[in-house]
Amino acid sequence: MRKKRTWIVIGVILALGLAGFWLVRNGLPQAQAQAARTGEVVTAFVGDLAAGTTATGQVSAGQSARLTLPASGTVAEVRVQAGDAVQAGDILLRLETAELERAVANAAQALIIQEANLAALQTPPAAAQLMAAAAAVANAQAQLDSLLAGPTEAEIASAAASVAAAQADVTAASTRLNNTRNGAGAAEIQAAQIALNQAQVAATQATEQHTTILATIQDGNAPAGMLDDAELAARVNVLQANAQLAAAQETLNRLQTGNPNDVATAQATLATAVAQRNLAQAQYELLLAPASAAQIAAAEASLAQAQANLDKLQRGPTAAQLAAAEVQVENARISLERARLNLENGTVTAPFDGVVTAAHVQPGELASGILVEMIASDDLEVVLNVNEVDLSQITPGQETTVTLESWPDDPIPGRVRAIAPAAATSVGSSLVTFPVYVTLEASERPIRVGMTANAALELARREDVLLVPNGAIQVDRSNGTYSVILVQTNTQGQPVYETIPVTIGLRDGRYTEITSGIQAGDQLLIPDPTATNPFAPGGGNGSGGRPFGG
Structure with a gap:
């Protein structure tokens, strides 16, 4: 009898245990469903994703010039002022050139003389010249003979x-x-x-x-x-x-x-x-x-000179004489070119089409240093200061969007032209940035050099990939893993939540690429950050993580 009661007790205990197991199995989803109603359920989908960074800089002229003269002089005329539009070749400033013009004329005359000397050397002597030289020799010989013979x-x-x-x-x-x-x-x-x-x-x-x-x-x-x-x-x-x-x-x-x-x-x-x-x-x-030794010596010298002149005419110029004359001509030509260059340098001309930004001298002043500054107004660019962390993902030709502080709601398309080979100097800052040059497309806005510009740089792009909102990603920073809360419905039509590990890829400010773990159409929970849910993944013992962005 006692043995029979023992088995009855054991049976009751087993029945109670099975009932408790059933309650635990079916009651927990109900608790989670009640807690999850305060969150947001989102759907994983396939789409395109672009990730980027932002950088700030200033508008700069793609082409600029600070014009000087190689030599100083007195300014005779200044034809421009700040804001004037000029074309390539326009005269901006002119020095007093009277002295320079005289130097050109003198150099041209010197060249003519040297060319005439060279031509005279290259031209054979005329018969009359030879006869005159021979007569001079005969006369000198007669004078010497007369001195030696006496009266x-x-x-x-x-x-x-x-x-x-x-x-x-x-x-x-x-x-x-x-x-x-x-x-x-x-x-x-x-x-x-x-x-x-x-x-x-x-x-x-x-x-x-x-x-x-x-x-x-x-x-x-x-x-x-x-x-x-x-x-x-x-x-x-x-x-x-x-x-x-x-x-x-x-x-x-x-x-x-x-x-x-x-x-x-x-x-x-x-x-x-x-x-x-x-x-x-x-x-x-x-x-x-009788003739003195000095008289005889003078007569002999005259004879020698006359004979040398005749020999020179008969022999013609030597190669050395021709070379020396040619050098003189070339030196004269160089002097003329230098004088002409100095005259040309007496004017400052615009090297390209653009706008004058400053004129630093007035007529009557001494021209020295930088005289006129100008920029190419139709060739503006933005110089951005980009963090070195993002630099490896930026390449020339990359598209970007620029907004100016003056017109923040008017984006201007741009393209990366170049990346500086050296970091920008920043006093008192440990942040390392590199200048990135972005050319701008034409804009109707009156853009000015020096304006502050903000640019969005696209660092990477993915097309036709699985995406979820950033808030759906849970991060476990203790082991560097990521997960999502998958929302499913049980046989009773109640939501069931399951933490699913995932692998992430690219992300931007709104979405994250999922490379494994879930598929398109899966329902995911973004928990309400203000709700207390002891049943949430990682809840209770502190081993879970916070959402991946908002």
Whole structure:
């Protein structure tokens, strides 16, 4: 009897245990369903995803210029001011160029001269030049031979005759002076007449003798050299006889017509005659004196120079002379080019189409340093400061969207042009950023250099991938895993929740790519962060995690 009661108790206990197990199995989803009603159920779906980053920078000119001049000068004219639109080649500023223009003219003239010198060297000498050079050699040789040989008898006779004639002039002048002082008597007039008659006879004889010699020379009946000396002596005698005749006639005329008693005039005449007599005497003595070594050396040098000039003409220029002349021409040409360049540098011109941002000088001021600044207004770009963490995912050509602080609701498409090879310098900051240059598409907005710009850079893109809202992702940071709460319905039509591990991929500010764990159409729970749910995954013992974003 007692044994039977024992089995009854055991049966009751087993029945109660089975009932409790059933309650636990079927009652927990009900508790979860009640708690989950405060959350949000979302559906996993297939779509496209793009992840990116944002960066801030400033609008900059893709092309800019700070214009200077290679040399300083006084500003003559400034044609632009800040804000002026200019085209490539427009004159922005001009210096005073009068001195520069003179330098160009002088350099051009110097080039013409050097080219003429080169042409003269390259042109063969004319026959007349050769003949003149040969004549110069012959003349120099004759002068040297004359010095070495000494004077001829005819030259000595001629010089002696000149001395005698000059002495006669002195005597006559002295007589005239005495007559002027003392007056003339009959005896003096008679003596003057006799002297005139004698002078007339002497002049006639000298002329006849000279005429005879000339006739003999023309007939060719005597050696030419001998007759030449005789003719020279006869001609000198004629000159002297005529001079004495003229002096005798003058003396007689003066005595016959009376003397104005101008003693001063007679004294001057005598002084002149004495000077001429002394000169004739000195020339006579010089002729008789042998040639000095200095005279011979000078004659030899003249002959050598004349011969060198003739040889130079006959030989033509040497290769070295031609090369030197060509160098002179080239130097002159370089000087002209430099002068022209200096003149061109006297003006500042626009290197490209754009807008002037600053003009730093006024007319009359000294031009030095930066004179004009300008930018290409149709070539604007944004220089972004991008965190080094994102730099590896940015490449030239990558598309981006830019907004300006002045027009935040007007996005402007852009494209990455280049990435700076070196980090930007940032004083007092440990953040490392690199300049990224973004070109902008055309915009109707009056964009200005220096405006603040914000850019959204697309770092990665996925197409036709499984996506869930970021809030559906649960993160367990203790072991670096991710999960979602899968919502299903049991046989009683009640929601059943199951924590499913997942693998994530790309994410942006709203969605996360799921690469494994669930499929499209799955219902997922985003728990209400304000609700207390002891049955939530990871709840109670603190081993779970918080949602992955919001």
